[in-house]
Amino acid sequence: MTSTSLPTQTSPSTLAAIGESRPGAEWWRTAVIYQIYPRSFADASGDGIGDLPGITSRLDDLASLGIDAVWLSPFFTSPQKDAGYDVADYRDVDPLFGTLGDFDDMLEAAHARGIRVIIDLVPNHSSDKHVWFQQALAAAPGSPERARYMFRDGQGENGELPPNNWESVFGGPAWTRVEDGQWYLHLFDTSQPDFDWTNEEVREEFRGTLRFWLDRGVDGFRVDVAHGLVKADGLPDYTPPEDADSMGGEEPVPYWGQEGVHDVWRDWHRVLAEYEGDRALCAEAWLPTVDETAKWVRPDEMHQAFNFPYAMSEWDAEQLREIISESLRAFPAVGAPATWVLSNHDVIRHATRLAMPGHPQGHGVGPATEGKPDPAAGLRRARAATALMLALPGSAYVYQGEELGLPEAMELPDDVREDPTWFRTNGERYGRDGCRVPLPWSAADPAFGFSPTGESWLPQPADWSALARDVEEQDPESTLWLYRTLLATRRAHDLGAAQLEWLDGYGDDVIAVRTGDVTVIANVGTEPVALPAGTLLVASDTFEGGELPADTTVWIAAD
Numbered sequence: 343m344t345s346t347s348l349p350t351q352t353s354p355s356t357l358a359a360i361g362e363s364r365p366g367a368e369w370w371r372t373a374v375i376y377q378i379y380p381r382s383f384a385d386a387s388g389d390g391i392g393d394l395p396g397i398t399s400r401l402d403d404l405a406s407l408g409i410d411a412v413w414l415s416p417f418f419t420s421p422q423k424d425a426g427y428d429v430a431d432y433r434d435v436d437p438l439f440g441t442l443g444d445f446d447d448m449l450e451a452a453h454a455r456g457i458r459v460i461i462d463l464v465p466n467h468s469s470d471k472h473v474w475f476q477q478a479l480a481a482a483p484g485s486p487e488r489a490r491y492m493f494r495d496g497q498g499e500n501g502e503l504p505p506n507n508w509e510s511v512f513g514g515p516a517w518t519r520v521e522d523g524q525w526y527l528h529l530f531d532t533s534q535p536d537f538d539w540t541n542e543e544v545r546e547e548f549r550g551t552l553r554f555w556l557d558r559g560v561d562g563f564r565v566d567v568a569h570g571l572v573k574a575d576g577l578p579d580y581t582p583p584e585d586a587d588s589m590g591g592e593e594p595v596p597y598w599g600q601e602g603v604h605d606v607w608r609d610w611h612r613v614l615a616e617y618e619g620d621r622a623l624c625a626e627a628w629l630p631t632v633d634e635t636a637k638w639v640r641p642d643e644m645h646q647a648f649n650f651p652y653a654m655s656e657w658d659a660e661q662l663r664e665i666i667s668e669s670l671r672a673f674p675a676v677g678a679p680a681t682w683v684l685s686n687h688d689v690i691r692h693a694t695r696l697a698m699p700g701h702p703q704g705h706g707v708g709p710a711t712e713g714k715p716d717p718a719a720g721l722r723r724a725r726a727a728t729a730l731m732l733a734l735p736g737s738a739y740v741y742q743g744e745e746l747g748l749p750e751a752m753e754l755p756d757d758v759r760e761d762p763t764w765f766r767t768n769g770e771r772y773g774r775d776g777c778r779v780p781l782p783w784s785a786a787d788p789a790f791g792f793s794p795t796g797e798s799w800l801p802q803p804a805d806w807s808a809l810a811r812d813v814e815e816q817d818p819e820s821t822l823w824l825y826r827t828l829l830a831t832r833r834a835h836d837l838g839a840a841q842l843e844w845l846d847g848y849g850d851d852v853i854a855v856r857t858g859d860v861t862v863i864a865n866v867g868t869e870p871v872a873l874p875a876g877t878l879l880v881a882s883d884t885f886e887g888g889e890l891p892a893d894t895t896v897w898i899a900a901d
Contacts, residue, residue: 369458370562370622370645370737371679372838373410374829377741379687380417380439381425381799382780382792390789390797392780394440398448400783401455403811407745407822408829411458413564413624415687417445421471423533424762425778427462427566428469432551449559458561460624465548465606466567467534475535483524490544492527492536494577501525507579508597511588511704513767529570529597531762539571539606552613562614562622562645565607568638569627572602587654588704588763589628589688599629607643622646624681628703632668639678646681646737649673653683656699657723657893659851659866663844666734666853670842673736679838680736684727685744691777693717693724694750704763706772709753721747722893725824725882726864729895730853732828733862735840740825743781746809747821751779751800758800775800785810819884831879831897835860864895876900 384396394417404412417439419431426436435442452459468475474490481487483495496519497503504517504525517525518532527536537544552563567589574596582595590598607623614621625638625647638647652665669680684692689703697715701707707714724747732738754775756764761773779800780792785807788796807813814820832838840858848854851867860879865871870889876898885891 368620369410370620370624372735372737372836373458374408374732374738374740374832374838375411375413375460376404376407376409377413377415377686377739379415379742379778382778383742384781384783385789385793385797388793388795388797389438390793390795390799391438392792393438394435394444394448398444398451401448401451401457404457405455406826408826408833409457409740411460411561412452413460413739414462416462416464421469421533423469424531425760427464428467428471428531428534429464430469430471430473432463432548433554446558453559459559460562460564460622461555461560462566463548463551463563464566465537465539466570467528467530467536470533470535478526478535479520483522486543488524489541490538492538492573493524494527496523496525506577507581508577509582510766512762512773513771527573529567531766536573537571539603545606545609549609549613552610553616556614556617556621560621561619562624563610564624564626565610565644566626568607568625568644568647569599569603569629570597571606572600573597574600585702587628587702590630590650590703599627599634604637604640604643607638611642611644624648632665632672636672636676636678639673640676646679648683648686648739649681650683650703653686653689654703657696657727657866659853659864662730662853662866666842667844670735680734681739682731682734682736683739683741684724684731685741685777686739687741687778688774689777691724691741691744691748691750692727693720693744693747694752696720696723696727704771704774706761706763706774706776707750707752708772708776711752711772714752717749719893720749721821722883725821726866726893726895728825729828729880729882729897730862730864732832733837733855733857733860733895733897735838735842735857737838741777745822745825746782746811746814748779748781748806748809750776751803752776753803754779754800760800779803782806782810784812824880824882827880828897831860835879835899859899861898861900862895863890863898865890865892868892874898 381392383392384400385392386395416426418429419434419436420426420428449459477487494505495501501523508516510516511530519525528534578596580596623644625644627638627647628650629635635647638644655661655665673680697720759775761775763771763773780798783791789798790810814822835858837857843856845854853864855862873888873890879897882895
């Protein structure tokens with residue numbers, strides 16, 4: 343096989359045209375969905391925090407990438423104690439991000455480009471500044487106002503001890519006592535009190551919120567903590583394993599994956615069914631197995647669920663084969679597509695994570711972390727992993743900046759950190775700031791083009807200038823062009839709707855499959871492997887000859 347530099351014949355305008363021609367029926371079954379973390383995507387106002395007009399200004403860049411939809415992390419009214427996942431008003435835009443008019447403009451502009459829009463909803467908890475929680479604090483124990491949240495009497499002679507031993511996902515106790523002696527539950531920060539989903543008033547309020555955004559034209563919702571909401575009767579004590587991911591744990595966990603939560607999603611499914619256009623629900627459900635995750639996407643519940651067992655897998659052929667096989671068995675068995683994801687706003691970016699295994703989700707990495715990976719090796723592995731993921735049948739999620747090959751920002755100074763995890767663990771866990779650093783758009787501009795004033799709510803690493811979008815735009819071997827080529831080829835060969843067939847004879851350290859008319863070979867080992875005859879469609883990196891190097895993936899069409 344000859345030298346394999348990346349193809350350059352697919353222009354941005356061609357990619358956009360391909361994106362506009364995708365069929366609309368059940369678009370979410372095969373879609374590639376791009377996650378936007380609004381505060382770090384693009385800042386139009388100049389205050390150093392990304393906003394909705396900034397997103398609108400960059401939609402042509404996303405159209406040229408070839409994605410089908412965007413998912414926006416929260417932009418609702420919020421004190422921003424947890425970067426917007428502490429919502430004070432679910433039906434308005436925080437002035438930090440713009441106005442409802444700005445949202446409508448962004449939605450219209452996205453739809454005009456053939457890009458659907460999914461927004462984040464946070465139903466497990468609200469902000470403590472939400473009017474309901476303020477009313478609850480002013481009301482008496484046992485009142486209807488308190489019944490909307492998880493208020494309980496304490497233990498001990500005078501109720502001075504919390505109702506149970508639960509710990510917050512962010513570290514520290516999950517209960518806070520109020521002035522009259524009762525305690526309220528917050529599985530996350532103290533500023534994020536948990537709703538009581540046995541309360542019909544809570545359920546009706548969220549039905550109204552769904553309809554508010556559906557009436558504006560959104561195409562669906564990503565649902566935060568979709569495995570939460572319902573807690574086990576009696577709120578029994580529970581201590582998770584020390585090495586458990588922050589959002590998961592061994593079964594049974596009394597605040598994750600309770601059977602009653604499925605009634606909520608059946609209810610939401612019925613609301614979305616009132617609307618035309620295949621509106622979709624995607625679950626953020628951190629569960630220990632693919633089979634458990636598949637329960638969230640049964641025909642009358644959600645449409646997609648993030649495949650976190652796949653996302654958190656190591657760069658290991660045996661592990662990947664098992665998870666891919668299990669996913670393609672479990673999700674189709676309930677009529678749902680498999681979904682694939684490698685990075686998001688809560689996990690270490692995969693250009694870093696895949697080269698330094700052993701870090702539980704939510705803990706983060708930072709200046710004092712041992713065993714830091716070689717950036718070039720991490721990027722090579724990340725590109726290979728992405729090329730494998732985007733060849734798999736079903737739907738895939740891409741996190742902003744991974745198309746530039748961004749690594750985790752590991753050297754953030756302690757004094758700039760904002761993740762509640764950092765503060766609630768007294769600095770023992772770095773948390774998630776490292777994957778949330780604002781994007782570099784142009785190497786020569788202030789804040790690398792993120793903000794016109796040079797402001798940036800988290801500092802960008804100086805060496806990200808080489809990863810700025812305008813630099814990669816000019817380099818046909820860049821990660822940006824790799825993503826464009828992968829997405830265009832995926833669409834041209836309809837890989838999202840293809841059947842997968844495992845191929846033998848390539849060795850234990852190789853993932854070899856045929857999806858549709860494309861052969862995909864990922865070398866997850868350390869030794870080169872021989873390639874079959876055929877036309878090279880895409881390679882995750884350049885190489886010479888007919889052997890595939892380590893940490894490289896190719897797509898090949900039969901001659």
